[in-house]
Amino acid sequence: MHEEKLEIIELLGVHFEQLYNIPPLAARILGTLIIDGCKSGLTFEDLVEKMKASKSSISTNLNLLQKMEKINYFTIVGDRKKYFKAAPLSERLENYLTLVNNEKILIDKIINYREKNISCKQEEINLQNSYAYKEHMLKAEQLLTNTINKFKEIEIKNQSNK
Numbered sequence: 001m002h003e004e005k006l007e008i009i010e011l012l013g014v015h016f017e018q019l020y021n022i023p024p025l026a027a028r029i030l031g032t033l034i035i036d037g038c039k040s041g042l043t044f045e046d047l048v049e050k051m052k053a054s055k056s057s058i059s060t061n062l063n064l065l066q067k068m069e070k071i072n073y074f075t076i077v078g079d080r081k082k083y084f085k086a087a088p089l090s091e092r093l094e095n096y097l098t099l100v101n102n103e104k105i106l107i108d109k110i111i112n113y114r115e116k117n118i119s120c121k122q123e124e125i126n127l128q129n130s131y132a133y134k135e136h137m138l139k140a141e142q143l144l145t146n147t148i149n150k151f152k153e154i155e156i157k158n159q160s161n162k
Contacts, residue, residue, distance in 0.1 A: 009035050020068065025053055026061040030070055033086040041074065041083030069095065090151035097144045100137055107134045 012031030017024055032050055036042060042050070047058050062084065065071040069091065073082040086092075107130060114127040 041085040043081045
């Protein structure tokens with residue numbers, strides 16, 4: 001099982017590195033927190049040990065992931081340590097929803113421009129493509145919203161079971 005876990009963390013790391021354009025260490029920290037930190041979180045010291053990286057490298061990458069809202073930390077009364085966890089899946093998906101909403105605004109501006117400035121067959125085709133793309137983004141927004149709501153229900157249920 002240990003080898004399988006390491007393979008999954010590495011695959012997540014490669015995925016996040018490409019998806020978020022982040023350094024390999026940050027990507028692997030996020031993967032590690034998703035796989036190993038889901039129960040009680042991992043401390044800074046845990047991450048230094050698991051990642052076999054310097055304290056400054058771990059600190060820099062934790063700060064990056066926090067600024068990107070990919071991870072959160074919490075503290076325990078009487079314990080001075082920070083415990084890091086991956087941000088809830090609903091929060092991570094809300095970032096995609098923000099991108100979709102920004103894309104919809106751009107599409108509307110493109111459609112408005114194209115509707116006023118059609119002068120050839122190719123521009124008519126581009127307008128039709130823009131309409132189709134907007135329809136796609138509306139469906140993506142609805143799908144993401146539904147999924148986020150399901151994840152929030154699960155997260156709330158799990159919080160009340162603690």
